[in-house]
Amino acid sequence: MDVLRQGSVRMKSRRFGVYRRCWLMLKKASSKGPWRLERFADERSALIQGPLKVLELNAACFALRRCKGARKRSVAVSCLDGTVRIFSCDSEREAEAWCKVLSQGELGLTFGVGRGEPDLLVTGAQREQQERFPVILLPSSALDVSGACRLQIAPEHIHLWDSGDPLRRLLSWPLSSLRRYGRDASHFTFEAGRSCHTGEGLFTFETPLGEQIYQHVHAATLAIAVQQQRCREQLEAQGQAERLATRPAVMLPRSAYWWHITQQHRNRGHQENSHCVPHGPSLALPQTLPSTAV
Incomplete structure (x- = not known):
């Protein structure tokens, strides 16, 4: 049947x-x-x-x-x-x-x-819809909307969707523009920076799934930080390669020429190994709010 x-x-x-x-x-x-x-x-x-x-x-x-x-x-x-x-x-x-x-x-x-x-x-698409968390957006002076909605944690953004119309997106915040975020037993809270579409402000959502939302946001934020660090290292490596390529060739005696190539090869190997270790300025990660903060 x-x-x-x-x-x-x-x-x-x-x-x-x-x-x-x-x-x-x-x-x-x-x-x-x-x-x-x-x-x-x-x-x-x-x-x-x-x-x-x-x-x-x-x-x-x-x-x-x-x-x-x-x-x-x-x-x-x-x-x-x-x-x-x-x-x-x-x-x-x-x-x-x-x-x-x-x-x-x-x-x-x-x-x-x-x-x-x-x-x-x-x-x-079904999986994306299922990963939206039911929340209640508490009133804020920075927003005209409040009430029941659904929160989605994307790889680079936090999206807020209308609970009645699942195809209507209300707001978005870039994860890279968050200043801090946190949760407690019944709320999830984050502070947005000036570059966000909503402007700076503290936004609080009432939900029993605060811990799950927090873990999703934290994992996505760390992934962005790691990607930025890798890009920085690649740019530094490309910059060093360009400087070596544009450096004028030096005519060396034959007795010293092979020593120069061997030493240059060793230096390159040392540089490649050093790239495996994180270096440079520390990552600018958003701070986490205390667990008791709302």
Whole structure:
């Protein structure tokens, strides 16, 4: 049986914004098509007629509960192409059941394209969506927004996404522009510098996942510092090579010529070995706030 779940729901019209009663079916991938949500006028129509609308889930990101601007007991299915379909159930239990089966489909099974090959781009996008932490941005004098949102730690930035619209990015902060960051049992806090789009200021997020967010930020910051150190060493090595290449050749007696080449080779080997040891100015890493600071 291809049908994983079906039932009567109220689907929100994308054109008029009103909720209309319909019969919804969730079908898994088969020879008849990919993962999909099929909408019918009623239960009887589902038995004798084709669907009125079909939403293919081969590009689905995830399912949301209690999305912004929707009814209670609602479920939103968001896709990578920007399509968002919202439907409301008759009870919280039904809404949770729909959300659970949709999430199981995303996490436990592979959405196929064509003849069932895994879509690696979709898998990466799903993983990116799943790595967003639910937080509550506390009011700040530097921002006009606050409330529930999702925090994402990218390799070079901290992104803040709208919890109701997963494709809407609210703010971004470069990790290299952070002055300090810290956490406690229920908060994560960082101080942004002047070069950030929001300007300088202290931003606090209420979340029980403060430790996880802190570890992600700390690991990304250290990775940036290591990369900067490697680039600095490469530039220094290139500068030394250019100076040696542009140095005027000195005509040496033959007896001293081979000694000069041997000594030059030894010096180069010593320089290459010395590059393996970090040197130069210390890395400018953001300071960590005390664990008790909010």
